[in-house]
Amino acid sequence: MAKLNREALAHYLDTSFKNVAESAEWEIIGDDIEEMSNELNPDMETLKNILGQTKTKDNGYEPTMDADPFYADPAKKLYPKIREIAFDRLKGDSCKTLMLEVIVEDTEATNHLAYVQEVIVKPQSYGGDTAGLNIPFQVSEDGARTKGYVSATSLKTGNPEFTEGEIPDPSMLKLEKETEGLGV
Incomplete structure (x- = not known):
């Protein structure tokens, strides 16, 4: 298998800032950006005790992502909120929205792995x-992260539809359709 191209990982923000995944108005980030990474910022403490043993305390992650540049474009749905x-x-809840991360590992797949995350946009x-006019912003995780998937069809329309849960097994979907036709 060949390595994935950068466009295999897409980040969307909910421009409605309502924090409701079912009614999110997603807009993709990155049309002017040449490089963007989600910095995980692992939070770990390493201590050495008097016995010469090293103990590591893993406090998890404090992820952030910088969107730079973000050029002011009144045609973008995200622009008015970033400007505001x-x-x-x-500050606070006025800056809180949802981020959708999608990774396309197989361009032939019907569904793709995705996560919705509560974030603060600053x-x-x-x-x-x-x-x-550049208004670069940082996205910081601030709340629940939900695993799910989006359909390839919805991605192609530019309006990804997130479904919580595991990606359905394509062979099981085929079997369900076949048994429906038999009246089973």
Whole structure:
């Protein structure tokens, strides 16, 4: 199997900022970005006791992701909220939304692994150079993370539909359709 291209991993933000996955208005992030990673920021403490033993305390992760640049574009659904957070200096729940992460490991698959995560979106600055008005922002996890999947069909429309749970086994779906036709 060949290595995955970067576009195999997509990040979407819910532009409604309502924090309800079923009614989320997803917009993909990255059209002007050349490099973007979800920094896991592992939180670990290593201590050496008087017996010469090393003990490691694993406190989990504090993930963040920087979207830079994010050029002000009134045609983007996300832009008005990013502008509002930055210019009105919003904080707390006013900056909270959902992020959808999708990884396409097999372009022939019917469904793709996805996660919905509660996040805080915080602009880091605004201004920039002659390339355009830039409002780069940071996304930080802030709440529940839910595993599920999106259909390949919904991804192609640009409106991914998230379903919580494990990806259905394609062979089981085929078997269900066959038994439906038999009246079983």
